[in-house]
Amino acid sequence: MKMSGEFVFIGVEARPGFVDQNKMNYLIGLAQGLDTYRTYIEAPLFQKIQTMIMQQKLSVYETVYADCDFNPAATKVSYCMKVLDIKSLKEGKVNA
Numbered sequence: 807m808k809m810s811g812e813f814v815f816i817g818v819e820a821r822p823g824f825v826d827q828n829k830m831n832y833l834i835g836l837a838q839g840l841d842t843y844r845t846y847i848e849a850p851l852f853q854k855i856q857t858m859i860m861q862q863k864l865s866v867y868e869t870v871y872a873d874c875d876f877n878p879a880a881t882k883v884s885y886c887m888k889v890l891d892i893k894s895l896k897e898g899k900v901n902a
Contacts, residue, residue: 807876813838815870815892818847818855834889836872847889855892869895 816835823829832852835844858864873891880886 807878808873809876810871810873811838812895813843813870813872813892815864815866815868816842816844817866818852818859820852834892836870836889843887845887845889851889851891858894863896864892864894871895 813836816837818832818834821831821833823831830849832847832849833844834847834851834855835842837843855864864870870892872889872893875888875890877886877888
């Protein structure tokens with residue numbers, strides 16, 4: 807189920823895999839109010855966000871609009887919501 811919302815962008819990071827140290831895992835941190843959400847993201851989204859940060863189109867603690875895929879039947883909480891894309895709200899409100 808697709809869903810979208812406004813979040814505070816906390817950051818992204820790349821970490822070596824737990825089992826295979828040669829495989830990189832990419833994470834994003836988002837917040838809404840007092841709730842925080844950290845989840846794995848795909849490499850292309852990580853690269854897009856890194857590029858936005860380097861071009862100063864996105865900064866930490868900035869409000870962003872995130873498109874997500876919510877799976878209520880996921881077997882683990884960490885797999886119930888996948889972040890598909892984020893957009894900066896610097897230019898104004900994004901229409902859903």
